[in-house]
Amino acid sequence: MNMPRNSPASLRKALGAAGETSLFGEEGALSWNDLMAGTVLGPDGDEFDGRSILVATTSQFNAAATLVELDGVARRVILYPPDLSLDHLGFVADCAGVEVIVSDRLSSALDTIACVSPSSWTRSTRNSDRGVQHETEWVLLTSGTTGRPKLVVHTLASLTGAIEAGHSGGVVWSTFYDMRRYGGLQIFLRAALTGSSLVLSSAQESTADFLARAASHRVTHISGTPSHWRRALMSAAANLITPEYVRLSGEIADQTILNQLRAVYPQARIAHAFATTEAGVAFDVDDGLAGFPACVLEDTPDVEMKIEDSTLRIRSNRTAHRYLGGEQRQTLRDGDGFVNTGDVLKFREDRYHFVGRGDGMINVGGMKVYPEEVEAVINGHPEVEMSLVHTKKNPITGALVVADVVLKSAPETSCSEVRIDILRHCREALPSHKVPATINFVPALAVADTGKLIRFHA
C-alpha cells in the first residue's frame, strides 16, 4: 500500500513543526509544543507500551493530550465517543482486546481491565525522547441507528492521507464535531500537522457560547455537518465569526444551506466534502452548488471512485483497513479494495447529486424514495428551517413518505396555508410518490452528537 505524502511517523513527531500555536478547549489552552513535551498519563507510562488502550474521556482536551501521548507507543487506541452509551463498553473492549482504559468519566468500568484517569498536564522529558515503537491502530466507532457500534480500524497514515503537512500561518481551525468522530478527528489532525491553532467544541456548551468562544480566538477555518450549520445559523452568534473557510461534511449539503452560508459569510470559501469513517476523505467541492461535477470522479488525485448499483465506491490509501471483532466480520473493502459507501448518487443537470443512503430508502409501492432528496426540496421552501422525512407504514402502498418540518418563524398566515404551500412546492419538484402524504410541524428536530439528524427507520 502506498504511504500518503508526508505521512508522519507519529503524531508527536508531526507536532514538532507546530510551534507555539495552541489547542483551545472550554477548560483552557495548551500549546502544541507543550502537548508534545508533557504528559497527562503520568511520567512512567510503561503500562501503555504495545497495549490496546481505550480512551473514554468526557473532555476533548484530555482525549487530544492522550492521543499525542499514545500514538506510536500503544499498539491500538480506541476512541470511545462521549455520547456513546457505556452499555457498549464491554462489547467494544472484547472486540478490541482492550488492556487499559483511560477515562475521566469512570473509575472502574470493567472489573478485569485497569482504568487510568488522566491528570492535569505536567512537563516530562520522557515523552519527547521516545522513538516510534508501533504503527498504532486508531479505532473509531461508528454508531448505527440501532444496535452495537462498528469498530473501524485506521492508522495515522490513513487518517492523514488527505492532509498536506506543512506550516499554514495564521490559520485557526475549529469544528462543531467532537474529535472522537471521524469529522472532528480530521480537523484535529489537520491543525496538528499544519501547525494551526484549534478551538475544540464542548458538549456542555451551547452553540451560541461555542461560536462566541471561537470568535474570541479569531477562528478562520471551521467545519461541521449541514445540521450543525443549520443550528448555528439559527443563532445570532453566527454573525460573531468571519471565517475565510467554511466546510460541510457528514451529511448531504443541499443548495439551501449552501446559499444560506454564502449569504451569512460572503467572504468565505464554502466547501462541502465527501468523507466517511470507512471510506476516508474522498473529495471536496467549493463552487457553491449542491452535488459535484462528473470530473470529480475521474480527476481526484490519490482517490479512485466508481459508481456501481448507483452507489459510490472508493479506493484510496485513506480508507479504513478493516472492521474489528465480534459479529461484524463483514468485509470493509471488496476484493478489489473498494469501500462501498452506501451513498446513492443520481446524475442530473451535469452533476452528480447524493440522494440518500441505500439503507435509508423508503419503498412506496415499489418505487424508491430517499428521504434526503425530499428534505432538500422541502428545505428550499422559504418558510422552512429544516425537515426530516421518514416512512409511515401504509396498508396500500406498503409505505408512504411523511415529513416533520421546523418553520423559521410562526407563519404569518395559518399553518394549514403554509402546509398547502410546501406541498405545492414539493409537487412542482418531485414525482407524486415522493411528495409527503402529510406534513407535521414540529418545534425542533433531534440532532445527534455526531451532528447528524437522528433518523428512525421503520
Place this chain on the structure above:
Amino acid sequence: MNVRSEIMTQFRQVAQEQDRRLAPLTDRMELLNSGLDSLCFAIIVTRLESSLGIDPFSTSEDATFPVTLGDFISFYEHAAK
C-alpha cells in the same frame, strides 16, 4: 367529526392535489373507477388516520379492501363505532 363528509372531503382534496379527474362520488362508485390510483388511496388512508384517528386497514386483520365508495365509508363508520 362526520365520517362520511370527512371521507368525501379527502377524496376531493387528494384528487385535486394529485391532479386526478374524480368520478362523481356516489355510494355505488367502484373505487377502481374513481379516477384515483393506489398512491391516492394510500394518502387518503393516512390523512383519515390523522383526522379521524382510525386506520381500519391496520386494525382489522382480515380486512378485505372495500370495492365501492359505499363499502369504504361503511368500513370506516364501522371502525369508528
